[in-house]
Amino acid sequence: MADDVMAQSGALQGLLRLAAPLSFGSRHLGPLVAAFMAEYPRIEVSLDLDDRHVDLLGGGYDLALRIGRLADSALRARRLGLSRRALCCSPDYAARHGLPATLDALPGHSCLGYANTTAGHLWRFAPAGQPEGEPRSLVLRGRLTANSGEALLDAATAGIGLVVLPRFLLCDAVRQGRLLRVEIPGWEPVPDVIQLVYPPTPALPLKTRRLLDYRRRASASPSPGTCLSSRALPRQAAGQDEETRMSATSLVPDAEVAAAQARCREAGVANGDVLTQPIAAARASTQAYQAFLNAGGPQMARVEEVVLDHATPPLRLRLYHPRGGSAPRPAYLHIHGGGFAVGSLDSLDRWKREIADEADMVAVGLDYALAPEHPYPTAIHQVLAALRWLREHGAAHGIDGARLAVGGDSAGGNMALNALLRLRDAGEPLPALGVIVYGMLSARHGTPSHRDRGDGRFGLSTEKLDWFWTQYLPDPALREDAGAAPLLADLHGLPRLLLQAAALDPLLDDTLDLGRRLTEAGVPHGMTVYEGVPHGFIGQTALLGKANAARREVVAALRKAFPAH
Numbered sequence: 001m002a003d004d005v006m007a008q009s010g011a012l013q014g015l016l017r018l019a020a021p022l023s024f025g026s027r028h029l030g031p032l033v034a035a036f037m038a039e040y041p042r043i044e045v046s047l048d049l050d051d052r053h054v055d056l057l058g059g060g061y062d063l064a065l066r067i068g069r070l071a072d073s074a075l076r077a078r079r080l081g082l083s084r085r086a087l088c089c090s091p092d093y094a095a096r097h098g099l100p101a102t103l104d105a106l107p108g109h110s111c112l113g114y115a116n117t118t119a120g121h122l123w124r125f126a127p128a129g130q131p132e133g134e135p136r137s138l139v140l141r142g143r144l145t146a147n148s149g150e151a152l153l154d155a156a157t158a159g160i161g162l163v164v165l166p167r168f169l170l171c172d173a174v175r176q177g178r179l180l181r182v183e184i185p186g187w188e189p190v191p192d193v194i195q196l197v198y199p200p201t202p203a204l205p206l207k208t209r210r211l212l213d214y215r216r217r218a219s220a221s222p223s224p225g226t227c228l229s230s231r232a233l234p235r236q237a238a239g240q241d242e243e244t245r246m247s248a249t250s251l252v253p254d255a256e257v258a259a260a261q262a263r264c265r266e267a268g269v270a271n272g273d274v275l276t277q278p279i280a281a282a283r284a285s286t287q288a289y290q291a292f293l294n295a296g297g298p299q300m301a302r303v304e305e306v307v308l309d310h311a312t313p314p315l316r317l318r319l320y321h322p323r324g325g326s327a328p329r330p331a332y333l334h335i336h337g338g339g340f341a342v343g344s345l346d347s348l349d350r351w352k353r354e355i356a357d358e359a360d361m362v363a364v365g366l367d368y369a370l371a372p373e374h375p376y377p378t379a380i381h382q383v384l385a386a387l388r389w390l391r392e393h394g395a396a397h398g399i400d401g402a403r404l405a406v407g408g409d410s411a412g413g414n415m416a417l418n419a420l421l422r423l424r425d426a427g428e429p430l431p432a433l434g435v436i437v438y439g440m441l442s443a444r445h446g447t448p449s450h451r452d453r454g455d456g457r458f459g460l461s462t463e464k465l466d467w468f469w470t471q472y473l474p475d476p477a478l479r480e481d482a483g484a485a486p487l488l489a490d491l492h493g494l495p496r497l498l499l500q501a502a503a504l505d506p507l508l509d510d511t512l513d514l515g516r517r518l519t520e521a522g523v524p525h526g527m528t529v530y531e532g533v534p535h536g537f538i539g540q541t542a543l544l545g546k547a548n549a550a551r552r553e554v555v556a557a558l559r560k561a562f563p564a565h
Helices: 023-041 089-095 104-107 149-157 167-175 206-219 255-267 279-294 348-360 380-396 411-426 448-453 462-472 476-480 508-522 545-561
Strands: 012-020 045-049 061-067 078-083 085-089 113-114 121-127 135-140 161-164 188-189 190-198 302-308 313-321 329-335 362-366 399-411 433-435 496-504 526-533
Touching: 012 023, 023 045, 023 061, 061 078, 061 206, 061 302, 061 362, 085 167, 085 188, 089 508, 089 526, 104 135, 113 149, 113 380, 149 161, 149 167, 161 167, 161 508, 190 476, 255 279, 255 526, 279 348, 302 380, 313 348, 329 348, 329 545, 348 362, 348 545, 362 380, 380 433, 399 411, 399 526, 399 545, 411 433, 411 462, 433 545, 448 508, 496 508, 496 545, 508 526, 526 545
Parallel strands: 012 045, 012 061, 113 161, 329 362, 329 399, 399 433, 433 496, 496 526
Antiparallel strands: 061 190, 078 190, 085 161, 121 135, 121 188, 302 313, 313 362
16 A cells, blocks of 8 residues: 655555454554544544454455464465463353363363354364473364354353353453353463464555554553453462452453442541551441431341350350241341451341341341450351251241351451361251352452552551451461451362352452362352442442342352242
8 A cells, every 4th residue: 555654744644444353453553542532633533343354455454363273375464463262161161061171171171162154163272381282182073162252261261161262352341250261271272373464565555654653662662451361261269360360450440439429428437447446436436327227128027136045155145037928937147247346246237137038038137246355266156056056946936947048248258268168077957048248258369469459558458457357267277267367268068159249349359270270079059249339338328239139149149949839
């Protein structure tokens, strides 16, 4: 094409016609082109995004980005790098069908792929760590074939089958827990080559050369949060792939969050701050904050309190009995959060009433002993005492002791998981379901979510969490004890779990890593990361739509665990 440079002004101008695959182009070439046009204001660009290969010569394109082998040898190409790919499936698919442990197991699964027919498509794997090694090819079939990566991604997250896609396309779904990364020991999908291709002209037009040079400069200083490199997809334990596990665009609170915070300020309430208040004052502030959040909500048929004198120290339970229905009902014991040091029986009172009403079951709260007055393991022993009492004596209070579930938020999530592990180890009957809401599951503070979200601007901070752990575990060595930090425990043999997390929470990685470890242990589970909300959001059902969505998810899980007789 003619080189449109005005010699008299030296200004670069003219029309650049570009083509790229839809998903890659919209995520990576689009922002690059926008920045390039800002630097060269007299350049016009026509950007064609399509997953089909365009006719570069016949279509009059200056440049195209292609992923994969170059079929047309008449074109010239400049290699940009590799698009690494990963094998993934949804947590629901993994729970229903299990995960393939070898390549030979793949034909027994629904394998979604790029193809125009259902006769089969080719998946290629190379020895792990050797992308140029001798590959192994498999012709596989699945319930869906498509020429769109987005369509395959949607199908995989819906539980239709396994999928191999570029990591940049999978990154958000894996981070949010909608997909799990499937690892086959010794093998990984063969990466595709990313190339810029252009017509075989004797000399590239100046406008094309400028764009190539600009791309090279931009790639030398990638923007934070990019989810493109081989380090970009969550996998394995903390310390691997951490730099780009989280997307910078996810660190934006919903508008509802700001409005809810304004409502709390108008009411003169806020969570207690253990870093600036004496512990008694922090507890009092939290109590007033909870009273504000608890206003309204459904009425119960009755609310009764029971004291377990045999627990040490004696433990007070509150039983929420919904209206209608008939006893005996299943029961859900929820353990409140507060860093093991704040909170009370009134914490999440409205939320527990909503759970009881919507799930048609008895919701149970407990007033466990707080640190630092009662450090580990006092509270967990009380939780076990409550579960055993419900199992053995619940019938006298309209509860079916054979149909129990347990859950908790934050520190309560720690104790709920801890209780399940201890009941398993003791050989006792296990609750049918565990609910772990943004669990405080480990004392590690070097994770990406602590780094990106732990400065306190979203409420909870790494500094506060460290203070809480110090009160709960006076002996620092206990921070590495699986009895206190259940993320470190053997997770085999647990019942189905529902995991919920907040995207603006320094504890986010605890939930993500728990989900990965549950998959490795073969424990059925579901996981949802609620975008745009901070730690503690579930109790704000009067203020936040996503708090209601999270509650409805808990209710659905409880109803599934305990179908109506």
